[in-house]
Structures are given as structure tokens and as C-alpha cells.
Amino acid sequence: xxxxxxxxxxxxxxxxxxxxxxxxxxxxxxxxxxxxxxxxxxxxxxxxxxxxxxxxxxxxxxxxxxxxxxxxxxxxxxxxxxxxxxxxxxxxxxxxxxxxxxxxxxxxxxxxxxxxxxxxxxxxxxxxxxxxx
Amino acid sequence: xxxxxxxxxxxxxxxxxxxxxxxxxxxxxxxxxxxxxxxxxxxxxxxxxxxxxxxxxxxxxxxxxxxxxxxxxxxxxxxxxxxxxxxxxxxxxxxxxxxxxxxxxxxxxxxxxxxxxxxxxxxxxxxxxxxxxxxxxxxxxxxxxxxxxxxxxxxxxxxxxxxxxxxxxxxxxxxxxxxxxxxxxxxxxxxxxxxxxxxxxxxxxxxxxxxxxxxxxxxxxxxxxxxxxxxxxxxxxxxxxxxxxxxxxxxxxxxxxxxxxxxxxxxxxxxxxxxxxxxxxxxxxxxxxxxxxxxxxxxxxxxxxxxxxxxxxxxxxxxxxxxxxx
Ligand SMILES: Nc1nc2c(ncn2[C@@H]2O[C@H](COP(=O)(O)OP(=O)(O)OP(=O)(O)O)[C@@H](O)[C@H]2O)c(=O)[nH]1
Ligand SMILES: [Mg+2]
Numbered sequence: 001x002x003x004x005x006x007x008x009x010x011x012x013x014x015x016x017x018x019x020x021x022x023x024x025x026x027x028x029x030x031x032x033x034x035x036x037x038x039x040x041x042x043x044x045x046x047x048x049x050x051x052x053x054x055x056x057x058x059x060x061x062x063x064x065x066x067x068x069x070x071x072x073x074x075x076x077x078x079x080x081x082x083x084x085x086x087x088x089x090x091x092x093x094x095x096x097x098x099x100x101x102x103x104x105x106x107x108x109x110x111x112x113x114x115x116x117x118x119x120x121x122x123x124x125x126x127x128x129x130x131x132x133x
Numbered sequence: 134x135x136x137x138x139x140x141x142x143x144x145x146x147x148x149x150x151x152x153x154x155x156x157x158x159x160x161x162x163x164x165x166x167x168x169x170x171x172x173x174x175x176x177x178x179x180x181x182x183x184x185x186x187x188x189x190x191x192x193x194x195x196x197x198x199x200x201x202x203x204x205x206x207x208x209x210x211x212x213x214x215x216x217x218x219x220x221x222x223x224x225x226x227x228x229x230x231x232x233x234x235x236x237x238x239x240x241x242x243x244x245x246x247x248x249x250x251x252x253x254x255x256x257x258x259x260x261x262x263x264x265x266x267x268x269x270x271x272x273x274x275x276x277x278x279x280x281x282x283x284x285x286x287x288x289x290x291x292x293x294x295x296x297x298x299x300x301x302x303x304x305x306x307x308x309x310x311x312x313x314x315x316x317x318x319x320x321x322x323x324x325x326x327x328x329x330x331x332x333x334x335x336x337x338x339x340x341x342x343x344x345x346x347x348x349x350x351x352x353x354x355x356x357x358x359x360x361x362x363x364x365x366x367x368x369x370x371x372x373x374x375x376x377x378x379x380x381x382x383x384x385x386x387x388x389x390x391x392x393x394x395x396x397x398x399x400x401x402x403x404x405x406x407x408x409x410x411x412x413x414x415x416x417x418x419x420x421x422x423x424x425x426x427x428x429x430x431x432x433x434x435x436x437x438x439x440x441x442x443x444x445x446x447x448x449x450x451x452x453x454x455x456x457x458x459x
Contacts, residue, residue: 003156003157003158003247004156004157005156005220005221005245005247007153026223027223029221030216030219030221030222030223031216031218031219031221032219032221033219033220033221034221035215035221035222035224035243035245036221036222036223036224037224037227037243038223038224038225038227038228039227039228039231039234040227040228040231043231046234046235047231047232047234047235050234050235051227051231051234051241053145053146053149054145054148054149054234054240054241054242055149055227055242055243056146056149056150056152056153083146084146085146
């Protein structure tokens with residue numbers, strides 16, 4: 001009986017020390033039937049990409065934090081492409097300054113979810129964009 | 134180049150994709166197993182099991198570091214439960230190991246149990262084969278936080294580490310009945326906590342009474358650790374190496390490998406037979422017999438016999454037809 005599940009990596013890059021939002025999203029996606037790998041706090045771009053590669057995920061969700069995203073996210077995407085993970089779906093969660101969205105889109109980030117995003121919205125977006133599962 | 138060739142040439146992405154293939158199952162997975170199987174059988178497979186929260190992941194992380202310092206490459210498969218309600222899973226073991234993520238000599242894969250009981254996933258055995266063929270010297274498998282029936286790991290590993298910790302309530306309960314018997318090495322983790330010595334003493338008493346131990350000539354060592362601080366993990370790594378040496382010297386490695394092969398063959402045969410049988414049974418027949426059993430017209434054993442009889446008849450017919458053609 002072949003079965004296939006959407007696999008998602010949730011990572012919290014950077015140095016700040018709280019991850020409630022990331023954990024909430026992880027639970028939402030589990031409850032939507034996905035397999036969610038949570039990597040914990042203080043992740044470097046190298047750690048995130050290495051984990052995504054070993055876990056063969058379809059989606060990488062990055063939790064945003066004050067300011068650092070404009071330097072960290074490009075590094076994650078660049079490294080990921082280098083390692084052949086170009087076809088992964090990238091999402092960002094958190095408070096995203098409007099001014100930054102175009103640049104992030106340009107880098108290859110597809111989904112943006114602010115603090116008010118509903119469970120249905122996030123899970124629905126992923127299911128729509130990922131073929132398997 | 135195919136996935137298996139890429140795996141054999143050391144491509145990490147191929148290793149990851151092959152594990153996914155194994156999880157998805159079906160004919161592509163079987164083909165991949167057939168291709169990589171000749172390259173397996175070299176890794177030392179080490180199971181790590183024990184009650185939830187005893188520190189299995191933390192210990193696996195420390196052991197992986199220790200083995201790396203001994204110039205060994207390490208593969209890790211960490212299994213967490215699938216939610217029976219959503220079919221999804223939160224795979225959290227990796228959090229404790231993530232610092233090793235970027236070491237090329239380490240490969241960590243999280244796996245959801247996908248409804249399988251017994252502490253492992255259906256595809257865990259095949260994931261182990263992937264990492265074995267990938268050339269990892271040691272493959273560690275962390276089971277789902279185990280109760281007493283989660284002893285599948287004994288059928289998959291050469292060496293089983295059972296992790297206990299103080300503060301899990303009743304000391305005897307702490308090591309669940311089934312777990313005691315499969316341990317080759319006992320670790321009492323969280324030795325920084327009150328009650329660790331009592332946990333150790335209880336285990337020692339049980340061993341003295343002759344319980345446990347899968348093999349003659351091997352008394353499972355008891356090792357105290359503070360995994361969170363890395364204390365004692367070198368001693369556990371020593372015990373793991375000593376156990377392998379013992380298996381080799383006593384000839385039991387061969388016996389255990391034969392037993393693992395037999396168990397796996399038996400399991401696959403059972404699965405295959407059942408799925409082919411279910412494919413072969415016509416729906417009307419299935420419904421008819423189910424109804425008969427429900428209405429007490431037929432007992433379930435006789436109904437099963439009927440199904441088996443018509444299955445073997447049908448498959449014999451297939452063989453005859455093949456005979457004609459050739
Ligand atoms: N005090 C103390 N805490 C520890 C020690 N080792 C691990 N812990 C803590 O115990 C908790 C559980 O550790 P894990 O390594 O996740 O335990 P686990 O057995 O893998 O847990 P599950 O996979 O959920 O069953 C964590 O908060 C660890 O930090 C130790 O030696 N001493
Ligand atoms: Mg764990």
C-alpha cells in the first residue's frame with residue numbers, strides 16, 4: 001500500500017529565543033496530516049539546509065524575526081539551490097514589513113503568513129502548491 | 134545516474150530521496166531495495182529505546198559525537214509517532230541532534246511511525262538498509278518512546294540500548310517488562326537527578342535475579358549518564374563496541390544475522406501473501422462470507438479456510454495457464 005505524506009521543515013533562524021509561533025504552525029500542519037520536522041531555535045542557514053536535505057522535505061517554513069530576515073533568508077535560498085533543493089516550497093511566517101515582500105518573492109519565497117493567518121489558510125496553501133500527499 | 138548509483142557514490146540527497154521512496158513503498162521501493170541490498174550488511178545497527186522523555190535523543194546525539202571522534206561515520210533514524218487522528222506527525226527528535234546536521238559524516242533522518250505499532254515504522258528497516266549501503270559504520274535507530282509492546286527494535290538491531298531515568302514513577306514500572314528482556318546495554322540517564330542510584334540498584338537486582346539478557350555469556354552492563362552534559366556517553370560507546378566484539382567472538386553475530394534475516398523474510402512473506410490474497414478475492418465472495426460469519430451461519434475459521442482454498446485454486450490455475458503458453 002503506497003502512501004505519501006507532505007513533509008515540512010519548520011526552522012527558526014537567527015538568535016532570538018522564543019519560538020511559540022513556529023510551534024503553533026508545526027502543530028497546525030501536523031493536524032492537517034503533514035509530517036513536520038521542527039529543528040528548534042538559533043538555526044544557521046547551513047543547519048537549515050542540511051536538515052532540509054536529509055529530511056527530503058517538500059516545504060521549508062521560516063519563522064521571521066526582527067530585521068535579520070533580509071540577510072538570513074537569501075543565504076538559506078542560495079545554499080538550498082546549491083544543494084539541489086530548488087523545487088522546495090518556501091514559506092515565511094511572522095510580521096513581514098510590506099516593503100520587504102517584493103524582494104523576498106524575488107528570492108523565491110512563495111507564501112507569506114502574518115500572525116493572523118488561519119490554520120486552514122496555511123495548510124490549504126501548502127496542499128495547493130505541493131503535488132505529492 | 135539512478136538513485137542507488139548516486140547513493141553508492143556518496144550523494145547525500147540520493148540517500149534522503151531513497152528513504153522517502155522506501156516510506157512511500159510499492160514497486161519502486163522494492164526495486165531500490167533489490168539494487169542496494171548487495172551493498173548492505175556492513176553497518177553496526179544500534180537500537181536506542183526506552184520510555185518517553187528518558188533522554189534517548191540527547192544520548193543519541195552524544196553517542197554520535199563520540200563515534201565521530203573515534204573516526205566512525207554515523208547514520209541516525211529517529212522514529213516518532215503518527216497522530217492517529219490526523220495522520221500527521223510532529224517529529225521532534227531532531228531538535229536535540231541538530232548541531233550535528235552539517236557534519237558530512239552524520240546523516241539524520243526523522244521518520245513517522247505511520248500507524249505501525251511496535252515502536253518503528255514499516256519502512257524503518259529499509260531506511261536502515263539505505264544508510265548501511267551509504268557506507269555508514271554505525272546506524273543508530275531511536276524508537277518511539279516505548280511502552281511494553283514496543284520491542285520491534287530487537288528484530289532490527291544488533292545491539293539494543295535501553296534508556297531509563299529516575300523520576301518516572303514506580304521503579305519496576307520504569308523499565309517495562311518487555312524492554313528488560315531485549316536490552317544488551319542499560320543506560321540510567323539523568324544521573325544528576327535524585328533517585329538515579331535507586332534506579333540503578335533496581336536494575337542490578339533484576340539482572341542478578343537472572344532476568345533479561347538475550348545472549349549467553351553477556352551480562353548487560355549498566356551505565357550511568359548525564360546525557361545533557363555528555364557525561365558517561367564515552368562509556369556507553371565503549372559498551373556498544375564491546376557488545377559487537379562479543380557478538381563476533383562468540384559467533385553470535387552470525388546467529389543474530391540469520392535470525393534478523395529470517396524474521397524479515399517471514400514478515401514480508403506474511404504481508405505479501407495477505408495483500409495478494411486480498412487482491413485475488415472477489416468482492417461478492419468477501420461480502421458473502423462476511424455476512425455469513427456475522428449472521429452465525431459460518432464460523433470465522435471455516436470462512437478463512439474457504440478463502441484460502443479458493444485463493445490457492447485460483448493461483449494454481451494461473452500457473453497452469455502459464456505452462457500452456459510456454
Ligand atoms: N536533568 C537531565 N535532563 C536530561 C538529561 N538528558 C536529557 N534530559 C532532558 O530530558 C528531556 C527529554 O530529552 P530527550 O532526549 O528529548 O528524551 P527522549 O527520550 O528522546 O524523548 P522522546 O523522544 O520524546 O521519547 C529534555 O528536556 C532533555 O533536555 C540528563 O542527563 N539530565
Ligand atoms: Mg526523542
